[in-house]
Amino acid sequence: MDGTQIMTLGLGLEAPWILKDQHLDTSVSPHRLDLYVEAERGSLYPCPECGKACPAHDFADKTWRHLNFFQHHCYLHARVPRTKCPEHGVKRIEVPWARSGSDFTLLFEQAAMSLVKEMPVLAVSRQLEISDTRLWRIVHHYVGRMLGQLDLSKVEAVGLDETASRRGHRYVTVFLDMQRKQEPVIFAIPGHGKATIEAFSAFVAEHGGDPDNVVEVVCDMSQAFLSGVAEHLPGAEVTIDWFHIVQTFTKALDEVRKRERRQQAHPKALRWAVLKNTEAGNLTANQITALQELVSDRSAMADAWIIKEKLRWIQQAPTPRGARWRITNYLRVMREAVTDQPLLKPMAKALNTLERHAEQVVRRWLSGLTNARLEGMNGLFQAARSRARGYRNEANFIAMIYLIGSPVGRMLDQAKST
Ligand SMILES: [Zn+2]
Incomplete structure (x- = not known):
């Protein structure tokens, strides 16, 4: 087995893709390894719409950052074809090692997401040597994707409370499914007014649930929350914690x-x-x-x-x-x-x-409802916030709330193992 075969296996490349060339540049800092992937000439590619094997129409050169090869930054290069399907016309194909629109391979992104669950994003961005802005973009993509798959069809009892998102009275309202034993957070949104309840109600409906099935809510005495619940979760009895x-x-x-x-x-x-x-x-x-x-x-x-x-x-x-x-x-x-x-x-x-x-x-x-669990989760969110020395914006804080407290973290792990 030669070096090329080892790298091909390591990358998980399958036909028609082969590793054509590799180049380690030690004259730059950090050193970089460039891998050149190609499909064999005359290969057919599946049309992204129907899967029919089609000839290539044209190619575009693309580059992805891959997992480090030991201490060296590693980049994958490929000429990515557009297929010409008789039915669907000219379409850019998806490569098996990266999602469309990303400059990173899937393996790189998975490694990044595993680290983000364990340590502050800024520390991860230093470790991986990418900007935190780009890292946040990865985080938002995966959190958003997993949230899209969240099944809220069984939600009946909800706890809600605000958590401080930054100094100067800025808040995020967090919603818990009180019947979920683990990772109870199902929704988080900036603000602490009536509109947060309206948005939650819509979110439940978008995820297979029915806001009318929410029969219990536990919250504080804020008039905004109470009138929001009366209007947007009309079937709910309210418990003041x-x-x-x-x-x-x-x-x-x-x-x-x-x-x-x-x-x-x-x-x-x-x-x-x-x-x-x-x-x-x-x-x-x-x-x-x-x-x-x-x-x-x-x-x-x-x-x-x-x-x-x-x-x-x-x-x-x-x-x-x-x-x-x-x-x-x-x-x-x-x-x-x-x-x-x-x-x-x-x-x-x-x-x-x-x-x-x-x-x-x-x-x-x-x-029998209390907000004790939410108070406990709140402690975790605030600890993450202080470890990160604050978040640049509320969207980032909310992404962390989902990673820490919602099923999103586990869904990511499961997606990885399939
Ligand atoms: Zn097609």
């Missing part, structure tokens, strides 16, 4: 702290103590002292803290009926505590929010 209720009260509590601090100074340890989960047992001695002071003096902050802590009483309700009853009575008692207390206005607002969404909060006792 418990985490977001607690978050609303925690923010209100912080607001009370700031207001009151303008009037009287709090010990510094207090801020962290009230923001931490007091049941977690992770308070310092200073924080515990500060908390004891807080409870013994009748500050607005103390009242606000109790209002927030007593949410747990609702959370522990055994049944939806019990939860409904507890919310009603919680609101009645806590409203009395905030009446005529200007410093507690933020808590009064939080109570109104809870009342407005009471039925959707109770829904969690029926649907």
Whole structure:
């Protein structure tokens, strides 16, 4: 077996393609290996439309970057014919080693996609010595292609939340199929308004699903999300995620702290103590002292803290009926505590929010849905974003969200092995 035969096997070349020539240039840096592939003279090629063996009409010279040959950059050159089919006329054929329109061989692209799943794109582009712009083009092609094959015919329960895409309040909204055990992300789109739900609904319909079959949605209390769901996923019951209720009260509590601090100074340890989960047992001695002071003096902050802590009483309700009853009575008692207390206005607002969404909060006792998984995925997306030191644009961030959290990554692996 000579060198040419080895290279032919390595490239996976099949008739009519043969390796005609090869040239290693060590006078340039990095060194490069050029491989020249040709079809035997007089060969017939399949028409791209019907597959009928046709003669070549003319040829064009093309070059593809291939996997490195050891440390040398490797390029594949071929004269690619256009066939002349009696039925379909003159058409450029597809070569077996590259997809049309790409300057890279399929093997090169597969290697690039495997690396992109493991490390930041900028690092991969340095490793492969191609520009990150060209690498992103490959990523977008494969993510888009795999997304096109996504089957959403069984989607019935959906979780959605926003994730920060860059500094300055830019967001991407991510949608999860709550019944998918692995890689639950099925859609991601820039923005966090009503239009994101409309786009999701259309996406489901384009992928074999029916937006009317979505019967459960879990999200936060954003009015944009809620009205979007009402309009574009009309069959869905909404569960307001418990985490977001607690978050609303925690923010209100912080607001009370700031207001009151303008009037009287709090010990510094207090801020962290009230923001931490007091049941977690992770308070310092200073924080515990500060908390004891807080409870013994009748500050607005103390009242606000109790209002927030007593949410747990609702959370522990055994049944939806019990939860409904507890919310009603919680609101009645806590409203009395905030009446005529200007410093507690933020808590009064939080109570109104809870009342407005009471039925959707109770829904969690029926649907069993939480956004905990989405919160976890969000951590992965943000870790990737910070490893990449941000993304140049939202489309790139979204492509990474799909690679990390959706079935796209696995579909790529499977496509490779066939
Ligand atoms: Zn044809």
